[in-house]
Amino acid sequence: MRPTVHDIAAEAEVSLATVDRVLNNRPGVRKVTRDKVERAIATLGYIRDVAAANLAKSRSYPLIFILPEGENAFMRGLEAEVQSARARSAVERTDITILSVPAFDASALAEALDEARRREPAGVAVVAVEAPEVVAAVGRLRADGIAVVTLVSDLTGSERDHFAGVDNIAAGRTAGSLMRRFLGGRDGPVAIVAGSMLVRDHRDRLEGFSAAMNDSVAKRHLLPVVEGHDDPSEVEKLVQDLLVSHADLAGIYSLGAGNRGLIAALEKAGRQAEICAIAHELTPYSRAALVSGTIDALLNQDAGHEVRSAIRVLKARADGLSMIEAQERIRIDIFLKDNLPVEPA
Amino acid sequence: MRPTVHDIAAEAEVSLATVDRVLNNRPGVRKVTRDKVERAIATLGYIRDVAAANLAKSRSYPLIFILPEGENAFMRGLEAEVQSARARSAVERTDITILSVPAFDASALAEALDEARRREPAGVAVVAVEAPEVVAAVGRLRADGIAVVTLVSDLTGSERDHFAGVDNIAAGRTAGSLMRRFLGGRDGPVAIVAGSMLVRDHRDRLEGFSAAMNDSVAKRHLLPVVEGHDDPSEVEKLVQDLLVSHADLAGIYSLGAGNRGLIAALEKAGRQAEICAIAHELTPYSRAALVSGTIDALLNQDAGHEVRSAIRVLKARADGLSMIEAQERIRIDIFLKDNLPVEPA
DNA sequence: GAATTTTTGATGTACGTAAATCAAAAATGC
């Protein structure tokens, strides 16, 4: 049987009240007594039963998630993960609210952050757009003692407590490495389609990809980046133009969303077999394209992991606890059609 | 505030005792009353507070993990994960014991399973070796009502409740796909180094790899499989011989352990750059070789995920509950040097 | 050594559920 507070009291020959004072470092305990209790804790190997403690405290963590609106499949998947975290609220003692804001809209985001602040939550998780007013809004939250975690895309120069997302420079580098190896000795330029250079994750991926491609012994020609704003129809037009103007196109790296457009353009042109396409985020659309061979490789960040990590960090910060940095790092998944996870139900 | 049993009692206009009888389906409740209570549960959206329930029950789950001995780095990593699960015992109400057995030794494993049975645990997790006596021993455990989960390598024809590991046919296929693409138009045969054909995971990987390589338009010559028994020095000799007898060797697929031998042989021969090497499991050795370029890609199964999944399934089975199949599926991770996770502390 | 402050003990209640007991009420059989 594992030791309880009663056992510590007996071992240290003090009362239960004193043990409680030491455990929850309340004042009014002499150093010698405190040491006696701490020794008893160490010898018995006591570990506080967090379930019982939480029950007794009946503490709860009101959290707010701010996510971009729109039909971006990855973001909708992210929202679904937040919803399923809501379903676990009972167990995890969280109380999660979702606020939706237009994508790539800094002032709307700043407003949403202020709205979140008014609701006085324990913490806020936000998919950031980089802009001074957003940084300022995050600063106001932090000044109020509200924990802030950036999700998916980080916010440079802000006082956020943590970034729950992947290392996007490394992700870009990975995409570049794969592109190089998949293309092998083939000639032809490589095109890059981004969503928007307003968000940090897209800028980072571009940086990593360019570095990896230029690293190559035989440097490959990279076409200028085009921005599709994560919108499928816009992306489709852009890719269509690229295909027309570059008959010798060897590869396309899509570092943002709107991959439905990329897939449609490639398939309509009948060039899906000859062009090596690497994209981000596993969605029903990108999965189908990977299976059919239109997309050659997908990089992915596990939205579920990110949401769970964000919640863990927000709770810890709300309690003034530290987090284990390494434990909260999100992996960059590589998917080929051969190692696809099972289809979600 | 979320509803409690008291709220249900009030809503259904019955006593607390009756609510308890319904919730824990104890006998002695008329159908009409039961329905009334269930309606109250539904309308209030009551969710049982598992923390409080476990506290009240003070239930614990004695579990036994049976792992192979030896210096196999992956297995030692697996053991470390089990140890860190032991550290969480308090929170998860588990009581975990580890039994070690010689690797690839069916009779020793069968004995260990019987020893586990004598200790009357709630569940057993075992890295299986395929043999009739092992199947029989698992059968005895199941007959005693003890839950059994195979870990990493499955056991054909056994009555195990679940397999906590990756789809190794898919893993082999993934390795084959990568090998094909990385080799591109290059000539030369590909060698395969296995641990032992006695374990299911190695057989499955071989099957998948062969299939993927033969799938290719230009079929590539595969050399006959050699077995290194997951032993670094044995593997080193085997690879050395392969390098000598095949000057045009294009690739090596190491589907088992003992990768230190593979790395040493390649580097001593100075052929690490020209030969495409794909191996399994991320260990300190294989990580270093991936970074230096000796190994081109690593497939990995997350030992931590496997252990946690095994524990979840064993607990659920011990309580007679079912599990969500899809949730317990373990992913096949692909690592290039670009997307390596941070070094563990 | 008396007065004051600090430290410690004893005790009770609470969190939400499980589980048991015994009495009371309701339903059933004949």
Next chain:
DNA sequence: GCATTTTTGATTTACGTACATCAAAAATTC
């Protein structure tokens, strides 16, 4: 309608911790 069985209620204790209160004891000050 009476005896019997089944169903329900009321109440209590327990799980391990948090937190509050009040009294008692010990240490400190002057």
